[in-house]
Structures are given as structure tokens and as C-alpha cells.
Amino acid sequence: MKTKTLLLLVFLIGTATKSLSQNLDGYTLHGSSDGVSLYYKQQEYGVTFRAVNKRNKYVYVKVFNVVSTWTDGKTRQKDVNIGFVGKGKASNGGNLNVDNYSKIKTWSFNKWQWSEKSFSY
Numbered sequence: 230m231k232t233k234t235l236l237l238l239v240f241l242i243g244t245a246t247k248s249l250s251q252n253l254d255g256y257t258l259h260g261s262s263d264g265v266s267l268y269y270k271q272q273e274y275g276v277t278f279r280a281v282n283k284r285n286k287y288v289y290v291k292v293f294n295v296v297s298t299w300t301d302g303k304t305r306q307k308d309v310n311i312g313f314v315g316k317g318k319a320s321n322g323g324n325l326n327v328d329n330y331s332k333i334k335t336w337s338f339n340k341w342q343w344s345e346k347s348f349s350y
Contacts, residue, residue, distance in 0.1 A: 289348055
């Protein structure tokens, strides 16, 4: 009986740990700076950015001047605000294509930055 209870406890802890971990499957590391990392995942209809914060304080993350070209012939340019990222957590940002069904062709950005203070808009 003790063995079954122990196995159940280990299983539950493992499941909870996995569900709380930061899943980076399919993401590519762009770069890291002082414990904050920026990842991206390109899909057919856009790009999702994910910031992972390994610092002991929360941070705010922003990706500047994201330029994307689309199959409808349009070019879009915007800043992507990932925003608040808790300590030891990850947050996403993206939404490069929210107005139609065209597919992304190319994209790039100038820089990304994190701060312990919110970015002014």
C-alpha cells in the first residue's frame, strides 16, 4: 500500500511540475540577456514571441519594429509588447496578422529589450 501511495505521489508531483514548466517545443532561441531569453515560433499565419524570465524579479519585454510581409502583398510594421513576465515564468506576444487570412512570407525585427519597469507607449 505504501508503494502505491508513493508512486501516486511521485506521479502527481511530476505531472504538476511538467504542467507548470515553460514549454519551448517548436520555439527557436533568438538570444538571452542577463537571465531573460527571447524565443520565436514562426507558423503559417504569423510569429509568436516567448520571453522566459530566469531572474529573481519580474520584467517587461518588448520586441521593436517587427516588419512582416504577407501573401496578400501587404507589409506590416509594429512593436510587439510581450509585457509582464513573472520571475521564473514565460509570457507570449505576437498577433502580427489579425485582420485577414493571408500567410506570412518574411519577417524581421530591429531589437528586443527587457526592463524591470513597464515600457511607456
